[in-house]
Amino acid sequence: MITLLALSGSLRLGSSNTLLLEAAGLLAPAGMRIEPYHGIGTLPHFNPDLDGDNPPEAVMVLRRRVGASDGLLISCPEYARGIPGSFKNALDWLVGSFEFPGKPVALFNASPRAGDAQAALRLVLTTMSARIVEEASITLPLLASRLDAAGMAGNSEIATSVMAALAALARTIEASVQMEEGGPG
Numbered sequence: 001m002i003t004l005l006a007l008s009g010s011l012r013l014g015s016s017n018t019l020l021l022e023a024a025g026l027l028a029p030a031g032m033r034i035e036p037y038h039g040i041g042t043l044p045h046f047n048p049d050l051d052g053d054n055p056p057e058a059v060m061v062l063r064r065r066v067g068a069s070d071g072l073l074i075s076c077p078e079y080a081r082g083i084p085g086s087f088k089n090a091l092d093w094l095v096g097s098f099e100f101p102g103k104p105v106a107l108f109n110a111s112p113r114a115g116d117a118q119a120a121l122r123l124v125l126t127t128m129s130a131r132i133v134e135e136a137s138i139t140l141p142l143l144a145s146r147l148d149a150a151g152m153a154g155n156s157e158i159a160t161s162v163m164a165a166l167a168a169l170a171r172t173i174e175a176s177v178q179m180e181e182g183g184p185g
């Protein structure tokens with residue numbers, strides 16, 4: 001079973017990015033489970049002084065959940081041509097974690113206008129040694145769609161794109177597992 005952790009960069013109720021991740025959950029193929037992470041808004045402001053031997057409980061939960069996942073699905077809006085502060089805060093808590101580096105990441109984007117935030121995310125995530133899977137990273141024009149998650153999953157264009165992305169991410173994860181199993185030893 002492949003487990004993906006879904007992280008939305010928007011705290012907004014009815015967020016198009018969160019709905020896109022929920023649609024992905026509905027479209028996940030057999031053998032894949034997509035679990036939402038809802039804790040972004042509960043994380044304290046990042047402070048290196050708090051990031052010692054006993055980081056805050058909410059941070060430990062986030063790190064544990066990242067560590068327990070085979071890959072991450074991230075869908076993040078653009079605020080003032082950048083990454084929303086609350087989401088960057090969550091990423092900052094993962095910079096010093098051993099669970100994050102090397103993690104395969106699919107970058108979902110619900111707005112073709114959000115190019116600056118996407119570029120910033122790519123820079124930050126690659127700096128954090130994430131493995132962005134390009135074939136699994138998609139941009140869809142969903143801001144004005146008014147679709148809920150089921151509506152997105154039921155829309156053939158959206159569903160085709162999301163399912164292809166999930167399949168590409170699954171292939172990357174499976175290939176890395178095979179490499180590890182077939183590696184020296």
Ligand SMILES: Cc1cc2nc3c(=O)[nH]c(=O)nc-3n(C[C@H](O)[C@H](O)[C@H](O)COP(=O)(O)O)c2cc1C
Binds near residue numbers: 011016078080110
């Ligand atoms: C404070 C704020 C700043 C925004 N800045 C931008 C921006 O620079 N570029 C852009 O394309 N959209 C911008 N938007 C629009 C959001 O990206 C858009 O509302 C999007 O739907 C938010 O994602 P969500 O639906 O997942 O909450 C901004 C929205 C807010 C609230």
